[in-house]
Amino acid sequence: MTGFCEQAWQHTGTLQxxxxxxxxxxxxxxxxxxxxxxxxxxxxxxxxxxxxxxxLAVAAARAPEPDGLTFFAGAAHEAVVVERALHESYFREFGLDEAGLAAIETSPTCLAYTSYLLAVAQAEGYPELVAALLPCFWVYQHVGTSILRRGSGGRGDSANPYQAWIDTYADEEFARSVDAAKAAVDAAAAGADPATRERMLGHFVRATEYEWMFWDSAYRMEAWPTTHLR
Structure with missing residues (x-):
């Protein structure tokens, strides 16, 4: 029988x-x-x-097994500390200091996606939460590895100024994190009733939509449409 994650990925094929x-x-x-x-x-x-x-920290606290607790706690550390180091290396390269960073307002989509995940963490159970968190892992890996497979931004391509970003998400260590996240979601789905699995799928789809929206908003350098009314 096909696991929940595989079914969810197939369901979102057009989005991917x-x-x-x-x-x-x-x-x-x-x-x-x-x-x-x-x-x-x-x-x-x-x-x-x-x-x-x-x-992620909420998911760690709610994980029914020690493996889930350690994975999600470690992932929370990675998100806040390790991935921030990647950002800061680019900020230094771009000459963007704290004042320059503060001048870039948080976009509507960024606020919406973050608020959505925190709302799921507050109002839903562990299965729904881990399903909502999974796209951030899996979609990023899909983008990084797809870039390498098609020959653009190949590993070590010093001509691409964004190579460090590509390498981070096409890395084997990151792939292991994605596999661990998928295993946690599949395990949660295996023990869930049909109604819970349906909610899990809904959250996986919505979070995947937010992933697309996040890149789209960055490409448009999305501003608040009400800025002129403040």
Whole structure:
């Protein structure tokens, strides 16, 4: 029998293709993405990861088995500490200091996605929460490995200014984290009733939609439409 994760991935096939084909990721793969767009993305991602890390910590606290506790606790640390180091290396390269970073306002999509995950952590159970968290792992791995497979941004391609980002998410260690997240979700689904599994699928789909929206908002350098009304 096909596991929940495989079914959820097949269910979101159109979305997954749209993520790969989005101009942000096409240009990131080619190394032609504008620095302003990537810088805007990094600022949003740094803020998103704080909320993501908090949701991961809730998943760790609710995990029914020690393996889940240690994985999600470790993932929370990775999100807040390790991935932040990747952001900061680019910020230094771009000459973006704290004042410059603060001048980039949190986008509506970034706030919405982060708030969504924290709402699931607050109002839903462990199975629904881990299903909502999984796309952030899996979609990023899919983007990184797909770029390498098709020959753009190949590992060690010093000509691509975004190579460090590509290598991070195409890395074998990150793949092991994705596999652990998938195993936790499949285990939660295996012990869930049909109604819970349906909610899990709904959250997986919604979070995958937010992944597409996050890159789209970065490409558009999304601003609040009410800025002029403040």
């Amino acid at each position: 293709r749209a993520v790969l084909e989005h101009p942000f990721n096409e240009e990131l793969a080619a190394g032609t993405l504008s620095r302003d767009r990537f810088q805007f993305y990094l600022a949003q991602d740094a803020r998103y990861l704080v909320g993501f890390g908090r949701a």
